[in-house]
């Protein structure tokens with residue numbers, strides 16, 4: 001973490017330290033482990049009731065307003081990367097051990113993400129509902145808030161969570177920005193808009209994409225977004241700085257909320273239970289830098305919001321997880337849930353290098369490389385909040401999403417091969433029968449999506465020296481498992497990327513589509529040449545061999561490790577996100593997703609936080 005942090009720690013009324021917490025012998029109504037998107041959304045909404053006391057314990061520090069966090073063109077996410085997060089050797093990727101990324105700071109991923117603001121496809125949320133209805137009926141709780149997942153039940157929460165500022169009409173026309181006001185919220189806490197600038201090469205890419213069959217999308221937030229679209233960004237239109245969970249769900253309300261406490265720099269080790277009835281009564285926590293552990297108590301609930309890697313870790317350390325794993329570390333089993341830490345999913349990324357004989361400048365590469373252009377753009381940003389510094393560095397302003405049909409005419413052969421395979425072959429050999437049953441239902445849902453029009457990949461060109469190819473819908477599933485009982489040690493993260501060979505087939509189709517796009521006349525005028533090691537690969541087999549060396553398993557979208565599914569399908573939480581087998585414990589973060597969506601996760605996490613807050617408020621009759 002940067003040195004400025006310790007010098008400039010803001011003294012908000014709501015920020016407390018360990019000494020204050022212990023001296024007050026504090027008990028809270030709700031304790032939230034993790035101050036990321038879900039955690040802070042919940043803390044904000046629950047403390048709207050002045051009689052409710054909430055404590056958020058966040059492992060990371062509080063950003064004092066560093067340039068690299070606030071200013072998109074100075075993007076420096078590494079300040080707040082969770083330390084030493086590595087995968088185990090990835091068997092389908094030539095046994096590479098790869099760094100995987102997650103935020104450790106108040107605001108979580110929202111403080112350091114690439115600000116890409118989209119939703120999943122409508123069918124993704126409908127598919128969550130489809131899977132949930134396939135299990136036993138004990139999945140559904142009693143909440144008066146609709147607990148059946150679908151696009152229609154999520155849309156009101158997307159609208160509630162967000163605050164869209166439309167771009168200037170003339171600029172929108174010039175930059176191909178279109179939207180449907182019916183799916184854009186304008187009074188919620190999360191501010192977003194579009195950067196008021198694009199690099200010239202963005203127009204070449206846009207035209208080339210259309211010439212290879214990717215049409216412009218009316219509104220990428222409408223639940224239908226196969227094609228190309230300018231990327232909405234979580235930019236505050238007034239300041240052209242990052243709008244993230246610390247700002248929109250903490251700072252925005254902090255003055256008026258003496259009942260909203262944040263303890264930063266401390267890590268929750270485990271949940272404490274009343275042994276007589278398995279009721280969660282508090283948590284044990286300790287300084288993230290190491291030190292003695294302390295307890296703090298919750299009279300209503302403990303809510304885990306620590307993200308897709310750390311929530312399963314906390315559950316396992318608390319005695320909730322696969323019995324075999326807990327026994328290995330002598331952890332007393334509180335609830336034997338084989339699904340905890342299973343079903344890990346991410347959205348792998350592939351970076352394809354290019355050189356150009358005739359590229360247009362300025363481009364996203366020349367911002368840092370060309371001192372004159374850089375200084376000019378910085379001055380423009382500082383004086384008028386315009387120009388290249390409104391765009392996350394190295395990215396551009398357009399992206400494409402493709403269904404399998406749009407990626408390849410061979411889609412039926414890929415689907416047929418996937419249907420002919422034995423789903424058990426895609427999971428670890430000793431997988432629990434309920435986890436396998438859940439995977440079979442997921443696989444059915446994904447293959448239906450392959451046949452339909454749901455996105456399986458993204459293509460992006462930052463206008464400079466590489467293209468990005470993202471795989472949105474892998475069939476492979478990974479695991480997160482503790483390796484010790486020490487809460488300061490990271491778990492073993494095994495993405496098991498591309499262990500299902502169908503993932504390579506889909507990825508090859510996406511890679512070829514990117515190649516086709518770069519071969520289109522509008523890109524060819526720039527004189528692109530694909531770089532090594534890709535350029536020499538022409539057959540599918542050669543491309544797969546290169547991908548084994550080049551795929552990054554993670555786009556920092558780790559999810560689904562405490563899935564909201566019936567217990568008979570390997571689920572960990574029910575429809576109200578309550579953990580099976582115990583009481584007063586919920587999972588709020590991205591771990592609860594059953595399956596990845598065709599999109600980036602941040603928008604869904606704000607909306608999911610809003611939805612869960614409504615459920616909790618209804619259950620306890622909160623204002």
Ligand SMILES: Cc1cc2nc3c(=O)[nH]c(=O)nc-3n(C[C@H](O)[C@H](O)[C@H](O)COP(=O)(O)OP(=O)(O)OC[C@H]3O[C@@H](n4cnc5c(N)ncnc54)[C@H](O)[C@@H]3O)c2cc1C
Nearest residue numbers: 034036038059108109113114116268310589590600601602
């Ligand atoms: C570099 C990067 C780029 C990304 N780019 C995009 C993008 O452009 N668009 C997009 O939609 N998504 C993006 N994401 C993903 C997105 O930000 C996350 O999916 C999202 O933040 C998940 O929200 P969450 O509430 O589940 O958890 P998080 O926001 O990750 O919050 C979890 C919090 O819990 C804390 N924590 C963890 N363990 C403990 C513990 N034991 N005790 C106390 N605190 C703990 C962490 O420090 C963290 O602050 C990106 C993520 C990263 C890291």
